[in-house]
Amino acid sequence: MRYEIIWDNEAKHAVCVTDExxxxxxxxxxxxxxxxxxxxxxxxxxxQKQVAMRKAVIEGRRNINYNFKPLVWGERFEIRKSxxxxxxxxxxxxxxxxxxxxxxxxxxxxLKHFYTRAAQVELERMIKARSVEMGLHYRxxxxxxxxxPFGSCDxxxxxMLSYTLAMTSKEFxxxxxxxxxxxxxxxxxxxxxxxxxxIHCPDYDQIDAxxxxxxxxxxxxxxxxxxxxxWIEA
Ligand SMILES: [Zn+2]
Numbered sequence: 001m002r003y004e005i006i007w008d009n010e011a012k013h014a015v016c017v018t019d020e021x022x023x024x025x026x027x028x029x030x031x032x033x034x035x036x037x038x039x040x041x042x043x044x045x046x047x048q049k050q051v052a053m054r055k056a057v058i059e060g061r062r063n064i065n066y067n068f069k070p071l072v073w074g075e076r077f078e079i080r081k082s083x084x085x086x087x088x089x090x091x092x093x094x095x096x097x098x099x100x101x102x103x104x105x106x107x108x109x110x111l112k113h114f115y116t117r118a119a120q121v122e123l124e125r126m127i128k129a130r131s132v133e134m135g136l137h138y139r140x141x142x143x144x145x146x147x148x149p150f151g152s153c154d155x156x157x158x159x160m161l162s163y164t165l166a167m168t169s170k171e172f173x174x175x176x177x178x179x180x181x182x183x184x185x186x187x188x189x190x191x192x193x194x195x196x197x198x199i200h201c202p203d204y205d206q207i208d209a210x211x212x213x214x215x216x217x218x219x220x221x222x223x224x225x226x227x228x229x230x231w232i233e234a
Contacts, residue, residue: 043209046209046210046213071167072091072115072118072122072166072167073122073166073168073169073170073173074169074170077089077090077091077114079098086098086100089114091114091117091118091121092117092118092121094117096110096113096114096117098110108222112145112163115163115164115166115167116143116145116163116166118166119143119161119162119163119165119166120143122166122173123141123143123161123165123173123177124141126173126174126177127141127159127161127177127181130174130177130178130181130200131181133200134178134181134182134196134200136181136182136184136185137157137184138153138157138158138159138181138184139156139157139158140157140158140159141158141159141160141161142158142159142160142161143160143161143162143163144160144161144162144163145163146162147162147163147164147218147223147224148162148164148215148218148224149162150162150164150165150168150176150211150214151165151176151177151179151180152180153180153181153183153184155187157184159180159181161173161176161177161180164214164218164223164224167214167217167218167223168210168214169210171207172207172210172211172214174201175201175204175207175208178197178200178201178204179197179204179208182196182197182200
């Protein structure tokens with residue numbers, strides 16, 4: 001497997017170029033290529049997994065059929081049929097009716113609605129529990145309709161978490177919640193901040209690294225629009 005280093009505004013990315021596409025690894029801005037190689041060696045297994053996942057996503061887009069099942073944190077939600085032949089999904093005692101015109105645009109709107117609801121329910125539960133555990137109190141919590149960033153916290157104590165977290169994993173969502181709550185105490189990414197995050201999420205480093213792969217997945221699925229950055233494809 002080959003990799004190349006590219007730059008963007010925020011971070012240096014090591015890009016592993018494979019037959020199936022590219023996987024991005026986030027690196028601090030001040031490292032050189034030998035570090036990228038070490039990171040790659042360390043995460044090789046994870047990278048292979050993400051490449052396989054991405055391949056599946058791209059395959060799925062190619063053969064568009066709408067026999068999809070919404071997936072929230074690894075759990076698939078069954079699509080049921082009512083007596084009048086309407087398709088619907090049950091979630092949190094709420095019924096989501098599938099559009100009868102099964103065009104990509106309608107499906108996307110349906111899924112966005114569904115994921116927003118799932119994120120609202122699941123993330124609210126999560127942030128309440130973690131807030132008590134960490135002894136840090138937010139002023140307001142909202143699910144953001146933007147696909148990125150995954151989370152933000154402003155200096156008035158308002159935390160926003162993206163609906164796209166429902167498409168990631170529970171452990172990743174949890175790490176974002178902890179990260180944003182920690183900003184209530186430290187507004188930077190200082191050592192004190194990192195120490196606090198790692199008390200509540202010991203594998204933070206490793207879990208946080210998944211963020212790049214989820215970003216790639218969201219782009220591949222069309223949730224995040226391509227930016228001007230040139231993505232290297234094999
Ligand atoms: Zn932060």
